Amino acid sequence: MVGWIYQQTLISLAILLFTLSNKVHGGKILVYPLDGSHWVNMKFIIEALYSKGHDITVVRASNSWYIKENSHLYNSITIPNTGGFDENFFGEFILSKYLKIQREGRNSFWTQITLQSLVSKSFYEFHKNMAEVISRLLDDDQLMRSLQDAKFDLVLTDPSVAVGTILARRLGLPLVHNVRWTIQGEAHMILAPTPLSYVPFTASELTDKMSFPQRIFNIIAYFMGNYNMACMTESHYKAVVWHHFGPDVDYDTFFREADIWLMRTDFVFDFPRPTMPNMVYVSGFQCRPAQPLPPDLERFVQSSGEHGVIMMTLGTLLARLPEDIADEIAATFALLPQKVIWRYTGPTPSTLGNNTLLVDWIPQNDLLGHPKTRVFVAHGGTNGVQEAIYHGVPLVGLPLVLDQPDNLSKLKARGAATVVNIVTMDRGVFREALEAVLYEPSYTENIQRLSALHRDQPMKPLDKAVFWIEFVMRHKGARHLRTESYKMSWVVYHSVDVIGTLLACVLLVALVSLCVMRWVCHKVFCKRKVKTE
Structure with missing residues (x-):
């Protein structure tokens, strides 16, 4: 026992010295x-x-x-x-x-x-x-x-x-x-x-x-x-x-x-x-394997049974929405058998269902990596899209501004997301999009294929x-x-100067050739004319 403690002490000292050495250098x-x-x-x-x-x-x-x-x-x-x-x-x-x-x-x-x-x-x-x-x-x-x-x-x-x-x-x-x-x-x-x-x-x-x-x-x-x-x-x-x-x-x-x-x-x-x-x-x-959820959140997730969980967050920039849009979203969620975890700090929507949990903060990476998470409702920020790919969770996109529509359009083109216009959306349109991603296997299959490709790296x-x-x-x-x-300037980078010079040379050669041909033709014509006379 004493020998084991001595051995562990030496190992700890070696790790400490190695760490200090790293910091020095x-x-x-x-x-x-x-x-x-x-x-x-x-x-x-x-x-x-x-x-x-x-x-x-x-x-x-x-x-x-x-x-x-x-x-x-x-x-x-x-x-x-x-x-x-x-x-x-x-x-x-x-x-x-x-x-x-x-x-x-x-x-x-x-x-x-x-x-x-x-x-x-x-x-x-x-x-x-x-x-x-x-x-x-x-x-x-x-x-x-x-x-x-x-x-x-x-x-x-x-x-x-x-x-x-x-x-x-x-x-x-x-x-x-x-x-x-x-x-x-x-x-x-x-x-x-x-x-x-x-x-x-x-x-x-x-x-x-x-x-x-x-x-x-x-x-x-x-x-x-x-x-x-x-x-x-x-x-x-x-x-x-x-x-x-x-x-x-x-x-x-x-x-x-x-x-x-x-x-x-x-x-x-x-x-x-x-x-x-x-x-x-x-x-x-920034993606990493999922860590255990907080106990209260884990209990809520497990209560979803076989239906699983929908996660919604609009990122760091937008934690609230106009009340009528929030009501449409909440009403749609209430119609679904899944449990919903929604990062939202605005007034509680009047149509909020018992299956929806509103939170001020969400462990996005860990929840995306949870086996019960079925769909990610997101605005399409780069970090969220990449974490969805890493964990293989399909998306319903509600893009707002900047690069978000383009990010989501790339996943839509690969069959891993569907996109809804948050401005013109009503509960019917939103429900249709959610149910398509929930129950059409191709969305999950496509995002998981992207996940496998993303993870298959040597480093x-x-x-x-x-x-x-x-x-x-x-x-x-x-x-x-x-x-x-x-x-390089734009002209040099695209070789505009070289192309212009070569075209000028070709034009010059063509012009000289034309002049020579005209001179020869003129001489021949004049000579024949003199002989005829």
Whole structure:
């Protein structure tokens, strides 16, 4: 017994020494995240890096929604901020304005124009605020000196805002993007070749099998979407870059020269398309095996018997709905034999049935992984869609805004989801969608096939993300994986200058040949004429 205790003590000391050794030799990482659901997945990477002994510093805004100032995982630098990305912004934006316009217009053409104008205006102001944040950072000489003196090994950032990317350039540090979106649009379309004949523009809700009219629409959507993104972001960030780096600097290259792009997608979820050597696919890195539910929730789930459970949540941004929509949803749930767990913080719907449990918070990953969960009613955020794929649970989608309709359209194209318009929906339409997913086996079969494909990888996505971050630290970047395309203008990238030169040469040769032929013909004709005379 004494020997066994002595042996276990030695093992514990060895583990402790190994852990301390890791912490001593760990790298120093500066993180600029985006709040909300983006922070949820960034935090998973931070936790994994912390467990490997890395020293992490997070730059956060004073009015951060999810990003806490005090954490055992990281040190924090808090900067003043009065606007931006918080619950009030999205609650006001989606609930009070976006849904109201949709319901009044009922999806007419002018309604779509009005909605797009609302989105553009809201995010124009959001990016204006982010540009002011980066200006305050760069103008704070004391803070910049402290960041330089800290000797960070790299910057890890979410390029949905430009703050972390511009900060990395100012500090001269290697850059890793935790990315699906940048301020210019979907990441693939910024960095990788994009043949619009089979690569659908992100907001188009098309597939990679497009008819001729769809290809026309795809090209129009691509150029209009890029123009709209530029209108929302370019003037703000370009002014900052010109002021701090000079007027000859193209701020787009700040993004394209990132060493590694940790892509929060993969080709189980997305359609196949060209990619780049420094794009690393880590879709679903936040997913994990289900843990036991809290006892009271487990009792409710088990009470569902053979019928199982329906889970509904509209993500971090929308925990309440207009009362009449909530009543329709509750009335539909009351008609079903399944038990329902619904994350909802609004007034209790008057039509709420005994089979429905309203909760303020839901253990989404654990409930999706429970064997009694039959259907996931969701808004179509990236995190929720990926967790549904991981656990093999089909969806009924209620998309609201941003990338949600496109995310759900991809699963619908694969037969793993059905989509309902939350604005025009009534209990009949909603019930029909729920019963289709509940009782038509193809939905479950298709999502489970996607789940099997997603899980069949040589390396867990989170481990892959950590490996490539450490790779960048070990080698001071990953420049050998970057193409020279990010330095090229549009004319050079598409070889417009080469094509123009070759066409000019062909035209010149043709013109000279024509002149020579005319001269020869003229000489021959004149000679014959003289002989005739």
